[in-house]
Amino acid sequence: xxxxxxxxxxxxxxxxxxxxxxxxxxxxxxxxxxxxxxxxxxxxxxxxxxxxxxxxxxxxxxxxxxxxxxxxxxxxxxxxxxxxxxxxxxxxxxxxxxxxxxxxxxxxxxxxxxxxxxxxxxxxxxxxxxxxxxxxxxxxxxxxxxxxxxxxxxxxxxxxxxxxxxxxxxxxxxxxxxxxxxxxxxxxxxxxxxxxxxxxxxxxxxxxxxxxxxxxxxxxxxxxxx
Amino acid sequence: xxxxxxxxxxxxxxxxxxxxxxxxxxxxxxxxxxxxxxxxxxxxxxxxxxxxxxxxxxxxxxxxxxxxxxxxxxxxxxxxxxxxxxxxxxxxxxxxxxxxxxxxxxxxxxxxxxxxxxxxxxxxxxxxxxxxxxxxxxxxxxxxxxxxxxxxxxxxxxxxxxxxxxxxxxxxxxxxxxxxxxxxxxxxxxxxxxxxxxxxxxxxxxxxxxxxxxxxxxxxxxxxxx
Numbered sequence: 001x002x003x004x005x006x007x008x009x010x011x012x013x014x015x016x017x018x019x020x021x022x023x024x025x026x027x028x029x030x031x032x033x034x035x036x037x038x039x040x041x042x043x044x045x046x047x048x049x050x051x052x053x054x055x056x057x058x059x060x061x062x063x064x065x066x067x068x069x070x071x072x073x074x075x076x077x078x079x080x081x082x083x084x085x086x087x088x089x090x091x092x093x094x095x096x097x098x099x100x101x102x103x104x105x106x107x108x109x110x111x112x113x114x115x116x117x118x119x120x121x122x123x124x125x126x127x128x129x130x131x132x133x134x135x136x137x138x139x140x141x142x143x144x145x146x147x148x149x150x151x152x153x154x155x156x157x158x159x160x161x162x163x164x165x166x167x168x169x170x171x172x173x174x175x176x177x178x179x180x181x182x183x184x185x186x187x188x189x190x191x192x193x194x195x196x197x198x199x200x201x202x203x204x205x206x207x208x209x210x211x212x213x214x215x216x217x218x219x220x221x222x223x224x225x226x
Numbered sequence: 227x228x229x230x231x232x233x234x235x236x237x238x239x240x241x242x243x244x245x246x247x248x249x250x251x252x253x254x255x256x257x258x259x260x261x262x263x264x265x266x267x268x269x270x271x272x273x274x275x276x277x278x279x280x281x282x283x284x285x286x287x288x289x290x291x292x293x294x295x296x297x298x299x300x301x302x303x304x305x306x307x308x309x310x311x312x313x314x315x316x317x318x319x320x321x322x323x324x325x326x327x328x329x330x331x332x333x334x335x336x337x338x339x340x341x342x343x344x345x346x347x348x349x350x351x352x353x354x355x356x357x358x359x360x361x362x363x364x365x366x367x368x369x370x371x372x373x374x375x376x377x378x379x380x381x382x383x384x385x386x387x388x389x390x391x392x393x394x395x396x397x398x399x400x401x402x403x404x405x406x407x408x409x410x411x412x413x414x415x416x417x418x419x420x421x422x423x424x425x426x427x428x429x430x431x432x433x434x435x436x437x438x439x440x441x442x443x444x445x446x447x448x449x450x451x452x
Contacts, residue, residue: 118423191441203425214417
């Protein structure tokens, strides 16, 4: 880590295969679509291989579909986009396949009631910290929390004007994820702290849901002055 | 509350007197300066009236200085910008003066160690919820968390390009605070949810501190698509 390094100088990640666990859900499907459309090799994972294959065929752009274990095994970078309810169970079952992989958790633990969305607080502090606790052999980061699944999946949307906050313990790993985010037109990947500060980034989605309701929007986040 | 109302149609707040508790600290002084410069009647409050008067004289633009109780009593809107450590004590002592007032909490409960800043979790959930618990007679909102005290206080900075996330239980109260934020050139006041979702907005400052270190910036937040 050289503190004088230009923080916008990011590695070339165009050759890395990106797996998306929960790739048949709205968020996972949207991320897979955007990355594949940007030229990234992408595999969507699902509990059932057939569902993953069907989603892959729909997504096009060379996306492949495998069951979660195959997806994890064949990918360099693995995005975790499963529902919060299945987060711990899914990761525990993939501990071996995810060893040594760069894992990107984008799960937002939220509850909903008639007053809207609210943040849940995982015992470990955040979904990302839960992933790090469950996957001692993986390189866990957190990113891609604030993206609208609607915009991600809409083929008519050319650019997604937003920043992706990237959290993690290793600068090199964060920079890989930042570079991945930057492949999607309109997006920047911005380093935004260590995993112990992931909870508020995950939980901010509850606020974006309030913004979306009030302003009839698909709100995202931009950081200013950078 | 009329759900079809244009969310950008905000009340005229130019005649309201704004008090800033903790108005001699960096954040409080910065907010007082920006609001007064925009033409708002402003009173800075401090434990010691002389310190408030000295800060007011330095700030100019018609700012007045009073002790905290006087500041609370003579203001319509009271911004709480005290250090987290003094938050509960300060508010408890002003329960009577703040009854009926519109209170805007902008306090970020943070801890610091050699790895940087991290979020503290108040027993009530957030600083804003602590204020609401301590001030049953006041109208408590939360806002102005993500502003750089450096930019706020720099007279050479004409515009502060950022959004102010406003949280609260009453739409009318939130709109008053949104209108107040909008008086400062470059700022928008955006409704961002109920007080139960204030913690992550407060805590996000820990992430902005990481961003500032990495990018040598005074980062703020803009919401996109609104």
